[in-house]
Amino acid sequence: MRSYLARRLISLIPVALGVVTLTFALIHLIPGDPVIAMLGDNASPADIVSLRHRLGLDRPLWDQYAAFLYGIVHGDLGRSISTNEPVARLIAERFPATVELAIAGLAMAILIAFPLGFAAGANPGRAIDIGAMGFAIVGVSIPHIYLGPLLMIVFSLNLGWLPLTGRGGLSHLILPALTLGAALAAVLARMLRQSLASAGAADYVRTALAKGLSRRAALVRHALRNAITPVVTLLGLQLGGLLTGTIVTEMIFSWPGLGRLLITAISARDYPLVEGCVLTFALTYVIVNLLTDLAYGLIDPRIRVE
Amino acid sequence: MKRHRFSVSLVVGVLLVGTLILCAIAGPLIVRVNPEAIDLAHTLAPPGPGHWLGCDALGRDLLARILWGARISLGVSSVVIALSVIAGSLIGGFAALAGGRTDELVMRAVDIVLAFPGFLLAIALAAILGPGLPDLVIALAAMGWTSYARLVRGELLALRERDFTVAARALGARSARLLVRHLLPALSGPLMVQASFGIGGIIVAEAALSFLGLGVLPPAPSWGNMLDSGRAFILVAPHLTTAPGVAIGLAVLGFNLLGDGLAQMFGS
16 A cells, blocks of 8 residues: 555646646736736836736746745735735635535445445336436436535525535534535435445345345445445545535535635736635645545555556 | 436436427427617516516617527537537547557657637637637537547547458458448547537537627627626626526536437447
8 A cells, every 4th residue: 555655746846846836827828918908008118018927927937936936835825816825825715614514525425325336236127216316317317516606595595404505513514515415415325326236236245145145234334335336436536526616516505615715816807816716626626636546545455566 | 229318417408408499490480579679767677467478788689699699509519519620530530540650759749739628728719819609619619629639540440450440450451441341430439428518518619609798799699799798797686697597507417418318328
């Protein structure tokens, strides 16, 4: 496992460098002048020159890139144009809220997907299977920009059970987590149903049943462990969607996280802050992918050998 | 001859997608109401005769806006998918056919773009390019092409070893003929399946970008910006969010079922 961990950590370096370079290229190489975009068409030439100098955009591209890399390594992402505060501090203040939301969304997705997928996969073709899979296909089709407001109408406005917006205790977290995790829950439930149904028909399950194990015990002890690997693979592939899903979810529920900071920065044309937020999201995704790879290694020893 | 299985998913998917296309093409011709015409006498009017889905905060007819929104949504997602498939196929095809170092280099670049969450890339590009339809298309296509590049490369590498390719080559077929007559037809199935699932994703991404104010800007009707402007009236006029929400949901459901059905049909 240690050499597997080392190999994965080494492979992280070029990917992280690529992601950093892509973020830099997005802001610095795309046609159009960010300074004009920030100041507007009627800005005076003196203001344009001054802001360009302040942002370092008057320096050669390679110099800007080197400064960008140096800044990242030293935790300096520049200063926000609108508030003049360090970008790194603004991000550090908001990041925990996004992590909290993403983890809650993931937990919600797993909590819904596993019982649903297990019930369907253990009873293929029965009413419970058809019902669960119908629910899953509806779940994957409802966009979260609609599900969020819908949940607000039902649980906050009509029933008054949960708070409408903002961040606070557990009660504030339920609706945003449900909005964020619903589509993932549906996708995972479908995959678990599929792989459990095929694992349930395998020879080793038949052997376990012949030895006198109940069907439920055979499924839980033998089939589930094999059925779980494709679910974890799919989960890994979907985590990017979950992470970026926080952006829309935070906007719906006025959740004070990184996504809301990014959209506010875009509206204010605060490019250093936009760059910092995009970079943080992208690097978080790279790290989450690494953790998923390590999880595969733990679940399936064959992966460690490859 | 190979018999194709027409599943329930495929039939329902074709029906939903067909209805959606029909609504987008013929709807605005049948409901001849200007979707941007303001009528303050009908502010937040509930669904009823004259305005079958009701009116928004500026008294604009919701049905007309939904139908015109279908044109924008379907139009944008079709162009985005076409661009993604073409760009992805060219890049993936080039990598597979070139092989060796070139293949490795191209696929590493694809991996780096894939290591960047797609929707974040679209948001960043939309933020830098600014709102507007052409920029929206570029932002969304930048998010989607990588999966097609991987698919085409993988399929081409596998197809190269198949008996029919070896046989065609043994009979003297040149690379171009091999590609056009044998490889591309074999690729069309997996590409159709992926594109069908992809359109659903693009419809949601377009709606989400418009919802965030980074896509289609009001007063032009888009399902995403309709949902966003309807949120302020969620208590007094829930139909403002329900209509575009259901439209997006049905469109995504249709393309997902179509993708499911096609996958079963092609046995992938």
